[in-house]
Amino acid sequence: MKRTVQTDTPALVLDNIYKYYSQWQRTGKLSDTLKNLFKPQKRKLTALNGVSLRVEKGDFVAYAGANGAGKSTTIKILCGILQPSDGEVSVLGLNPAKDRIALMRRIGIVFGQRTELWWDHPVITSYEWKKVVWGIPDEVYNRNLQAVTELLDLSDILHTFSRELSLGQRMRADLGMMLLHDPEVVFLDEPTLGLDVLAKQQMIAFLRRINAERGTTVIVTSHDMDDLEAMARRIVLLSHGKVAFDGSFEALRTVQGSLGRIRVTARSDMPPNFLSLAFLSSQGNVHEYAYDSDVTPIQEILTQLSGSEEVQNVEIIKAPIEDVIASLYKSWKQQEPAQFITQKSL
Known part of the structure; x- marks a missing residue:
């Protein structure tokens, strides 16, 4: 069922977001045992360095960057798992840190290496548990269960124990569970990680379909740039904790033309x-x-x-988008990007 997309309130807004971490430093030398114990050195790490981003409802955005660029940190802040050290963030007009329960009823999250499925129970048991705990109305649950079963080809695994699923089957089951409450915005962190070619194709086709048919806003991170190009219309690249590029994949190619x-x-x-x-x-x-x-x-x-x-x-x-982005990463490795690049500025 196509969701009516109202454009007055954006799907998400990040306004000058900073996130710092503290990291204890120890020498590892036996002679420094007492020093490490009583006067350990602390290093301040900057994960996000003034990130600003706006995503409208119904958008499909790829969020990418090299290891340590700040992708997962951003997703966790948007979901309310982490709080920013500074800056303002809103998702569907809500503050993820203060309105987390209300927000969780309107968003969906899938982390590629984690699962919400009960390990020693059939998939359908996890689905029914979510229906009860989340208070999903019968009409919504039945409609979405039928939809995800068809779209994700789950009929053969609904009554299979989660521990017996392959990685591709488990990812499809996790996606289905995420959509049972009809989220308006979904965040996916490395959803194609470890999947074979066929499973990737099924995943990409499904995500594009819910975006097109339901108007679901999708934010997805991945290291596989070919997958991202096949899915999203817009790509945001992070470097050194900053937004270094924001635009279409075609515009990205012109940067390394x-x-x-x-x-x-x-x-x-x-x-x-x-x-x-x-x-x-x-x-x-x-x-x-x-x-x-x-x-x-x-x-x-x-x-x-x-x-x-x-x-x-x-x-x-x-040129393959992987090569284009790899070239950009090399140019950004030694120094921070000189400016925020948008499609409009190209």
């Missing part, structure tokens, strides 16, 4: 050598190369290819 791929159909299975291209892979007589137009203009590359007797056909393709 010099990277590209060329697919060459040759007369032979042996890939021809080209000075301006870096060979990547072959499939039969189709060979793929990488190029950097900042080093060699594309016109010059095409001229070289057209002059080769080995080349039968040339196709310019997009």
Whole structure:
């Protein structure tokens, strides 16, 4: 059932959010035992450094960054699990820290490495437990149970003990449980972690469907950028605890616009050598190369290819989003981003 999306109140707002952690430092030397015990050194770590973000209802946003960038910390703050050290946060107009119970009835959360399912009971028992504890009305529960059973193909596992499920089955069951109370916003932290190709495809198709058909707002984190590109329309990249990019995947490619791929159909299975291209892979007589137009203009590359007797056909393709983001991570590793990049500024 399509949810009526009201745009007056955004799905979430982060306004200049900071999050600090304290970390005790110890030398590990036996001679420093007393010093470590009575006068340990403390280091202040900054997980989030002035993050500001606004997501409208019905959006599908990928939230990404290298390890330690602050992705999971942000999700936990939005869910009320953690409180920010400074700044303002609201989800559906509510303060996650102060209005956590009211908020939990309107949002859904799935952490890829954790489960809400009862380990030694059938999946349906966990679902019925949630119905009772959360006070989900019969009409809502029955409608959503039927919907998730169909959309996630759960009919064969509803009466299976959770401990006997494969990882892909368990993730589908967790997603189904998350949606039983009809959440308006869902947060997913690494939902495709460890899933095989088929399970990933099912997961991605399902998330896109509930976003399109129900108007559910989806915020998803993942290290798999190809998965994120297949799911979301917008990507927010964190670096050093700051928002370094906010826009579409297509706009992200323009940030590293010099990277590209060329697919060459040759007369032979042996890939021809080209000075301006870096060979990547072959499939039969189709060979793929990488190029950097900042080093060699594309016109010059095409001229070289057209002059080769080995080349039968040339196709310019997009660089994989993984490569684009990896290049950005490398450029951000040594220094913080100079400015907040939005699609509007590109």
